[in-house]
Amino acid sequence: MIVTLTPNPSIDRAIVIDALHRGEVHRATSSRIDPGGKGVNVSRALAAQGGATLAVLPAGGPEGHLMEELLDAAGVPRRSVPVAGSLRMNVSVLEPDGTTTKLNEPGPQLSAAEVDALLAATLDAAGDAAWVVGCGSLPPGAPTDLYAALVPRVRAHGIRVAVDSSGAPMPLAVAARPSLIKPNHEELAELVDHPLPTLGDVHAAARELVADGIEVVAVSLGGDGALLVTADEVVHARATITAPLSTVGAGDCMLAGLLHGLSSGLPAADALAAAVTWGAAAVTLPGSRVPTPDDLLGIPVEVTGTPDPTLQLS
Numbered sequence: 081m082i083v084t085l086t087p088n089p090s091i092d093r094a095i096v097i098d099a100l101h102r103g104e105v106h107r108a109t110s111s112r113i114d115p116g117g118k119g120v121n122v123s124r125a126l127a128a129q130g131g132a133t134l135a136v137l138p139a140g141g142p143e144g145h146l147m148e149e150l151l152d153a154a155g156v157p158r159r160s161v162p163v164a165g166s167l168r169m170n171v172s173v174l175e176p177d178g179t180t181t182k183l184n185e186p187g188p189q190l191s192a193a194e195v196d197a198l199l200a201a202t203l204d205a206a207g208d209a210a211w212v213v214g215c216g217s218l219p220p221g222a223p224t225d226l227y228a229a230l231v232p233r234v235r236a237h238g239i240r241v242a243v244d245s246s247g248a249p250m251p252l253a254v255a256a257r258p259s260l261i262k263p264n265h266e267e268l269a270e271l272v273d274h275p276l277p278t279l280g281d282v283h284a285a286a287r288e289l290v291a292d293g294i295e296v297v298a299v300s301l302g303g304d305g306a307l308l309v310t311a312d313e314v315v316h317a318r319a320t321i322t323a324p325l326s327t328v329g330a331g332d333c334m335l336a337g338l339l340h341g342l343s344s345g346l347p348a349a350d351a352l353a354a355a356v357t358w359g360a361a362a363v364t365l366p367g368s369r370v371p372t373p374d375d376l377l378g379i380p381v382e383v384t385g386t387p388d389p390t391l392q393l394s
Protein backbone atom coordinates (compact mmCIF):
# COMPACT_ATOMS: atom_id res chain seq x y z
CA MET A 81 0.00 0.00 0.00
CA ILE A 82 1.24 3.47 -0.90
CA VAL A 83 -0.22 6.37 1.10
CA THR A 84 -0.02 9.83 -0.46
CA LEU A 85 -0.29 13.15 1.34
CA THR A 86 -1.32 16.15 -0.76
CA PRO A 87 -1.51 19.22 1.50
CA ASN A 88 -2.56 21.45 -1.43
CA PRO A 89 -4.75 19.46 -3.84
CA SER A 90 -6.46 21.11 -6.80
CA ILE A 91 -9.21 20.67 -9.27
CA ASP A 92 -7.25 20.73 -12.54
CA ARG A 93 -8.97 22.36 -15.49
CA ALA A 94 -7.18 21.74 -18.79
CA ILE A 95 -8.20 24.07 -21.63
CA VAL A 96 -7.12 23.38 -25.21
CA ILE A 97 -6.70 26.40 -27.53
CA ASP A 98 -5.05 26.87 -30.94
CA ALA A 99 -2.41 29.32 -29.73
CA LEU A 100 -1.91 31.44 -26.62
CA HIS A 101 -1.74 35.22 -27.10
CA ARG A 102 -1.32 37.31 -23.97
CA GLY A 103 -4.16 39.80 -23.42
CA GLU A 104 -6.53 38.30 -26.04
CA VAL A 105 -9.84 36.39 -25.85
CA HIS A 106 -9.35 32.69 -26.63
CA ARG A 107 -12.12 30.25 -27.62
CA ALA A 108 -11.34 26.80 -26.28
CA THR A 109 -11.56 23.83 -28.63
CA SER A 110 -12.08 21.49 -25.65
CA SER A 111 -11.65 21.33 -21.90
CA ARG A 112 -11.77 18.81 -19.07
CA ILE A 113 -11.41 18.66 -15.31
CA ASP A 114 -9.52 16.10 -13.25
CA PRO A 115 -8.90 15.79 -9.52
CA GLY A 116 -5.30 16.92 -9.09
CA GLY A 117 -2.40 17.90 -6.93
CA LYS A 118 0.75 15.81 -6.98
CA GLY A 119 -0.08 13.19 -4.35
CA VAL A 120 -3.65 12.88 -5.61
CA ASN A 121 -2.23 12.18 -9.07
CA VAL A 122 0.17 9.56 -7.68
CA SER A 123 -2.79 7.81 -6.02
CA ARG A 124 -4.92 8.10 -9.17
CA ALA A 125 -2.14 6.60 -11.29
CA LEU A 126 -1.65 3.72 -8.83
CA ALA A 127 -5.38 3.04 -8.57
CA ALA A 128 -5.71 3.03 -12.38
CA GLN A 129 -3.11 0.22 -12.50
CA GLY A 130 -4.77 -1.78 -9.70
CA GLY A 131 -2.20 -0.71 -7.09
CA ALA A 132 -3.16 -0.37 -3.41
CA THR A 133 -3.19 3.29 -2.41
CA LEU A 134 -4.87 5.82 -0.17
CA ALA A 135 -4.89 9.57 -0.79
CA VAL A 136 -4.87 11.85 2.27
CA LEU A 137 -5.92 15.42 1.51
CA PRO A 138 -7.74 18.43 2.93
CA ALA A 139 -11.23 19.05 1.54
CA GLY A 140 -13.21 22.26 1.90
CA GLY A 141 -15.68 24.45 0.01
CA PRO A 142 -17.42 23.61 -3.30
CA GLU A 143 -14.11 22.55 -4.87
CA GLY A 144 -13.58 20.17 -1.94
CA HIS A 145 -16.95 18.51 -2.61
CA LEU A 146 -16.13 18.25 -6.29
CA MET A 147 -12.74 16.72 -5.45
CA GLU A 148 -14.37 14.05 -3.30
CA GLU A 149 -16.95 13.28 -6.00
CA LEU A 150 -14.29 13.00 -8.70
CA LEU A 151 -12.04 10.76 -6.59
CA ASP A 152 -14.95 8.52 -5.64
CA ALA A 153 -16.02 8.28 -9.29
CA ALA A 154 -12.46 7.32 -10.25
CA GLY A 155 -12.35 4.66 -7.51
CA VAL A 156 -9.46 6.30 -5.65
CA PRO A 157 -9.53 5.48 -1.92
CA ARG A 158 -9.22 8.68 0.10
CA ARG A 159 -9.16 10.07 3.58
CA SER A 160 -10.22 13.71 3.47
CA VAL A 161 -9.67 16.09 6.35
CA PRO A 162 -12.36 18.80 6.52
CA VAL A 163 -10.98 22.35 6.26
CA ALA A 164 -12.75 25.72 6.36
CA GLY A 165 -11.24 27.17 3.15
CA SER A 166 -12.03 26.10 -0.42
CA LEU A 167 -9.61 23.93 -2.36
CA ARG A 168 -7.93 25.61 -5.31
CA MET A 169 -8.58 25.22 -9.03
CA ASN A 170 -5.48 25.13 -11.26
CA VAL A 171 -5.71 25.86 -14.96
CA SER A 172 -3.51 24.40 -17.70
CA VAL A 173 -3.61 25.94 -21.15
CA LEU A 174 -2.64 23.39 -23.78
CA GLU A 175 -1.57 24.19 -27.35
CA PRO A 176 -1.55 21.62 -30.18
CA ASP A 177 2.28 21.45 -30.28
CA GLY A 178 2.23 20.21 -26.67
CA THR A 179 3.14 23.57 -25.09
CA THR A 180 1.59 23.71 -21.62
CA THR A 181 1.06 26.91 -19.63
CA LYS A 182 0.01 26.39 -16.01
CA LEU A 183 -1.77 28.81 -13.68
CA ASN A 184 -1.63 27.45 -10.13
CA GLU A 185 -3.65 29.11 -7.36
CA PRO A 186 -2.12 29.39 -3.86
CA GLY A 187 -4.75 27.19 -2.20
CA PRO A 188 -6.77 27.70 0.99
CA GLN A 189 -5.41 29.16 4.20
CA LEU A 190 -5.00 26.26 6.65
CA SER A 191 -5.10 26.74 10.42
CA ALA A 192 -2.53 25.10 12.69
CA ALA A 193 -5.24 22.67 13.86
CA GLU A 194 -6.04 21.71 10.24
CA VAL A 195 -2.35 21.09 9.49
CA ASP A 196 -2.08 18.90 12.61
CA ALA A 197 -5.21 16.99 11.58
CA LEU A 198 -3.71 16.36 8.13
CA LEU A 199 -0.47 14.98 9.59
CA ALA A 200 -2.39 12.88 12.12
CA ALA A 201 -4.62 11.47 9.35
CA THR A 202 -1.53 10.57 7.31
CA LEU A 203 0.17 8.75 10.20
CA ASP A 204 -3.06 7.00 11.05
CA ALA A 205 -3.60 5.94 7.43
CA ALA A 206 0.01 4.75 7.10
CA GLY A 207 -0.63 1.58 9.14
CA ASP A 208 1.54 -1.05 7.47
CA ALA A 209 2.06 0.94 4.23
CA ALA A 210 5.25 0.28 2.23
CA TRP A 211 5.60 3.97 1.41
CA VAL A 212 4.21 7.31 2.50
CA VAL A 213 4.68 10.04 -0.12
CA GLY A 214 4.37 13.77 0.58
CA CYS A 215 3.84 15.70 -2.64
CA GLY A 216 3.34 19.15 -4.05
CA SER A 217 3.36 22.74 -2.85
CA LEU A 218 2.13 23.77 0.59
CA PRO A 219 -0.97 25.92 1.03
CA PRO A 220 -0.87 29.21 2.96
CA GLY A 221 -0.71 28.54 6.70
CA ALA A 222 1.13 25.24 6.38
CA PRO A 223 4.63 25.46 7.87
CA THR A 224 7.49 25.28 5.36
CA ASP A 225 8.92 22.33 7.29
CA LEU A 226 5.73 20.23 6.99
CA TYR A 227 7.46 17.52 4.90
CA ALA A 228 10.60 17.75 7.04
CA ALA A 229 8.38 17.06 10.08
CA LEU A 230 6.59 14.20 8.29
CA VAL A 231 9.79 12.27 7.48
CA PRO A 232 10.92 11.20 10.99
CA ARG A 233 7.34 10.66 12.17
CA VAL A 234 6.66 8.17 9.37
CA ARG A 235 10.07 6.57 9.60
CA ALA A 236 9.51 5.95 13.32
CA HIS A 237 6.90 3.39 12.20
CA GLY A 238 9.44 1.62 9.96
CA ILE A 239 7.81 3.00 6.80
CA ARG A 240 9.77 4.46 3.88
CA VAL A 241 9.05 8.09 2.99
CA ALA A 242 9.28 9.85 -0.38
CA VAL A 243 9.00 13.59 -0.95
CA ASP A 244 8.31 15.44 -4.21
CA SER A 245 7.98 19.17 -3.72
CA SER A 246 9.62 22.38 -4.88
CA GLY A 247 10.76 25.74 -3.54
CA ALA A 248 11.47 26.34 0.15
CA PRO A 249 9.93 23.10 1.57
CA MET A 250 12.24 20.89 -0.51
CA PRO A 251 15.69 21.66 1.00
CA LEU A 252 14.16 21.34 4.48
CA ALA A 253 12.66 17.97 3.54
CA VAL A 254 15.97 16.85 2.01
CA ALA A 255 17.76 17.73 5.27
CA ALA A 256 15.39 15.31 7.05
CA ARG A 257 16.75 12.50 4.77
CA PRO A 258 13.66 10.97 3.16
CA SER A 259 14.18 7.51 1.61
CA LEU A 260 13.46 8.86 -1.90
CA ILE A 261 13.09 12.19 -3.66
CA LYS A 262 11.87 12.84 -7.19
CA PRO A 263 12.98 16.29 -8.34
CA ASN A 264 12.64 17.21 -11.99
CA HIS A 265 15.66 18.68 -13.79
CA GLU A 266 14.90 22.26 -12.76
CA GLU A 267 14.11 21.33 -9.14
CA LEU A 268 17.39 19.40 -8.82
CA ALA A 269 19.33 22.40 -10.18
CA GLU A 270 17.55 24.57 -7.60
CA LEU A 271 18.42 22.11 -4.82
CA VAL A 272 22.13 22.04 -5.62
CA ASP A 273 22.10 25.71 -6.63
CA HIS A 274 23.82 25.45 -10.00
CA PRO A 275 22.76 24.66 -13.58
CA LEU A 276 22.94 21.03 -14.77
CA PRO A 277 23.22 21.10 -18.57
CA THR A 278 24.30 17.46 -19.09
CA LEU A 279 23.28 14.03 -17.85
CA GLY A 280 26.71 13.81 -16.20
CA ASP A 281 25.95 16.99 -14.23
CA VAL A 282 22.61 15.54 -13.09
CA HIS A 283 24.37 12.32 -12.05
CA ALA A 284 26.94 14.24 -10.01
CA ALA A 285 24.26 16.33 -8.27
CA ALA A 286 22.16 13.25 -7.47
CA ARG A 287 25.27 11.47 -6.14
CA GLU A 288 25.87 14.40 -3.75
CA LEU A 289 22.37 13.98 -2.33
CA VAL A 290 22.84 10.22 -1.99
CA ALA A 291 26.13 10.85 -0.17
CA ASP A 292 24.17 13.12 2.19
CA GLY A 293 21.96 10.17 3.17
CA ILE A 294 19.07 9.93 0.70
CA GLU A 295 18.70 6.32 -0.40
CA VAL A 296 17.17 6.90 -3.85
CA VAL A 297 17.33 10.06 -5.95
CA ALA A 298 15.16 9.74 -9.06
CA VAL A 299 15.38 12.75 -11.37
CA SER A 300 12.71 13.15 -14.03
CA LEU A 301 14.07 14.72 -17.21
CA GLY A 302 11.03 15.31 -19.42
CA GLY A 303 11.60 13.85 -22.91
CA ASP A 304 15.07 12.72 -21.78
CA GLY A 305 13.48 10.18 -19.42
CA ALA A 306 14.79 9.80 -15.88
CA LEU A 307 17.98 9.04 -13.97
CA LEU A 308 17.93 6.95 -10.79
CA VAL A 309 20.90 7.07 -8.43
CA THR A 310 21.55 5.04 -5.26
CA ALA A 311 24.75 4.41 -3.29
CA ASP A 312 25.70 1.54 -5.58
CA GLU A 313 23.94 2.02 -8.88
CA VAL A 314 22.88 4.44 -11.56
CA VAL A 315 20.24 3.82 -14.21
CA HIS A 316 19.06 6.01 -17.07
CA ALA A 317 15.76 5.13 -18.77
CA ARG A 318 13.87 6.85 -21.56
CA ALA A 319 10.52 6.06 -23.17
CA THR A 320 9.66 7.31 -26.65
CA ILE A 321 6.27 8.66 -27.67
CA THR A 322 5.24 10.18 -30.96
CA ALA A 323 2.28 12.37 -30.07
CA PRO A 324 2.68 14.39 -26.84
CA LEU A 325 -0.66 15.88 -25.70
CA SER A 326 -0.27 17.15 -22.13
CA THR A 327 2.64 17.00 -19.71
CA VAL A 328 0.42 17.88 -16.73
CA GLY A 329 0.87 15.22 -14.07
CA ALA A 330 3.55 13.28 -16.01
CA GLY A 331 6.02 13.60 -13.13
CA ASP A 332 3.39 12.31 -10.72
CA CYS A 333 2.67 9.29 -12.92
CA MET A 334 6.42 8.67 -13.23
CA LEU A 335 6.76 8.71 -9.42
CA ALA A 336 3.74 6.39 -9.08
CA GLY A 337 5.30 3.91 -11.53
CA LEU A 338 8.59 4.01 -9.68
CA LEU A 339 7.07 3.40 -6.24
CA HIS A 340 4.81 0.70 -7.65
CA GLY A 341 7.86 -1.03 -9.10
CA LEU A 342 10.00 -0.66 -5.98
CA SER A 343 7.24 -1.79 -3.65
CA SER A 344 6.60 -4.82 -5.89
CA GLY A 345 10.25 -5.81 -5.34
CA LEU A 346 11.46 -4.96 -8.87
CA PRO A 347 15.17 -4.18 -9.29
CA ALA A 348 15.86 -0.45 -9.65
CA ALA A 349 16.37 -0.67 -13.44
CA ASP A 350 12.99 -2.35 -13.99
CA ALA A 351 11.24 0.01 -11.59
CA LEU A 352 12.71 2.99 -13.49
CA ALA A 353 11.65 1.48 -16.82
CA ALA A 354 8.10 1.23 -15.46
CA ALA A 355 8.35 4.79 -14.15
CA VAL A 356 9.31 6.35 -17.49
CA THR A 357 6.64 4.26 -19.26
CA TRP A 358 3.94 5.56 -16.88
CA GLY A 359 5.28 9.13 -17.30
CA ALA A 360 5.46 8.94 -21.08
CA ALA A 361 2.00 7.35 -21.30
CA ALA A 362 0.61 10.24 -19.24
CA VAL A 363 2.02 12.71 -21.80
CA THR A 364 -0.01 11.02 -24.57
CA LEU A 365 -3.27 11.59 -22.64
CA PRO A 366 -5.40 14.76 -22.41
CA GLY A 367 -5.25 17.04 -19.34
CA SER A 368 -3.95 15.17 -16.31
CA ARG A 369 -5.63 11.89 -17.24
CA VAL A 370 -3.67 8.96 -15.79
CA PRO A 371 -2.77 5.89 -17.87
CA THR A 372 -4.67 2.61 -17.70
CA PRO A 373 -2.80 -0.69 -18.29
CA ASP A 374 -3.72 -0.51 -22.02
CA ASP A 375 -2.15 2.96 -22.30
CA LEU A 376 1.23 1.49 -21.29
CA LEU A 377 1.33 -1.02 -24.14
CA GLY A 378 3.70 -0.53 -27.07
CA ILE A 379 5.76 2.33 -25.61
CA PRO A 380 9.43 1.57 -26.41
CA VAL A 381 11.82 2.02 -23.47
CA GLU A 382 15.63 2.12 -23.45
CA VAL A 383 17.41 1.41 -20.15
CA THR A 384 21.13 1.65 -19.46
CA GLY A 385 23.37 1.26 -16.44
CA THR A 386 26.06 3.34 -18.17
CA PRO A 387 24.41 6.70 -18.86
CA ASP A 388 26.13 8.98 -21.39
CA PRO A 389 27.56 11.81 -19.21
CA THR A 390 27.89 14.11 -22.25
CA LEU A 391 24.18 13.95 -23.16
CA GLN A 392 22.94 17.57 -23.36
CA LEU A 393 19.56 17.78 -21.66
CA SER A 394 16.71 19.64 -23.29
Ligand SMILES: Nc1ncnc2c1ncn2[C@@H]1O[C@H](COP(=O)(O)OP(=O)(O)O)[C@@H](O)[C@H]1O
Pocket residue numbers: 263264265299300301302303304305306319320321324327329330331332334355356357358359360363
Ligand atom coordinates in the same frame (compact mmCIF):
# COMPACT_ATOMS: atom_id res chain seq x y z
N1 LIG B 1 8.17 14.46 -24.29
C1 LIG B 1 8.22 13.35 -23.55
N2 LIG B 1 8.48 12.15 -24.14
C2 LIG B 1 8.53 11.03 -23.40
N3 LIG B 1 8.37 11.00 -22.06
C3 LIG B 1 8.14 12.15 -21.42
C4 LIG B 1 8.06 13.40 -22.12
N4 LIG B 1 7.82 14.38 -21.21
C5 LIG B 1 7.76 13.77 -20.00
N5 LIG B 1 7.95 12.44 -20.12
C6 LIG B 1 7.93 11.42 -19.05
O1 LIG B 1 7.33 11.97 -17.92
C7 LIG B 1 8.25 11.98 -16.82
C8 LIG B 1 8.06 13.23 -16.00
O2 LIG B 1 8.29 14.39 -16.79
P1 LIG B 1 8.97 15.71 -16.19
O3 LIG B 1 8.57 16.81 -17.11
O4 LIG B 1 10.40 15.47 -16.01
O5 LIG B 1 8.32 15.81 -14.73
P2 LIG B 1 7.53 16.96 -13.97
O6 LIG B 1 6.11 16.83 -14.48
O7 LIG B 1 7.65 16.55 -12.53
O8 LIG B 1 8.18 18.27 -14.30
C9 LIG B 1 9.64 11.84 -17.44
O9 LIG B 1 10.54 11.22 -16.54
C10 LIG B 1 9.33 10.98 -18.66
O10 LIG B 1 9.24 9.62 -18.25
Ligand SMILES: O=P(O)(O)OC[C@H]1O[C@](O)(COP(=O)(O)O)[C@@H](O)[C@@H]1O
Pocket residue numbers: 088090091092115116117118119121170184215216217218246327328329330331332368
Ligand atom coordinates in the same frame (compact mmCIF):
# COMPACT_ATOMS: atom_id res chain seq x y z
O1 LIG C 1 1.39 21.77 -5.81
P1 LIG C 1 1.87 22.49 -7.04
O2 LIG C 1 3.34 22.54 -7.16
O3 LIG C 1 1.21 23.84 -7.18
O4 LIG C 1 1.41 21.63 -8.27
C1 LIG C 1 0.07 21.25 -8.42
C2 LIG C 1 -0.23 20.91 -9.84
O5 LIG C 1 0.70 19.95 -10.28
C3 LIG C 1 0.03 18.79 -10.76
O6 LIG C 1 0.09 17.84 -9.73
C4 LIG C 1 0.65 18.36 -12.03
O7 LIG C 1 1.99 18.05 -11.82
P2 LIG C 1 3.14 18.28 -12.89
O8 LIG C 1 4.05 19.29 -12.28
O9 LIG C 1 3.74 16.92 -12.95
O10 LIG C 1 2.53 18.71 -14.17
C5 LIG C 1 -1.40 19.20 -10.98
O11 LIG C 1 -2.31 18.16 -10.76
C6 LIG C 1 -1.60 20.33 -10.02
O12 LIG C 1 -2.46 21.28 -10.57
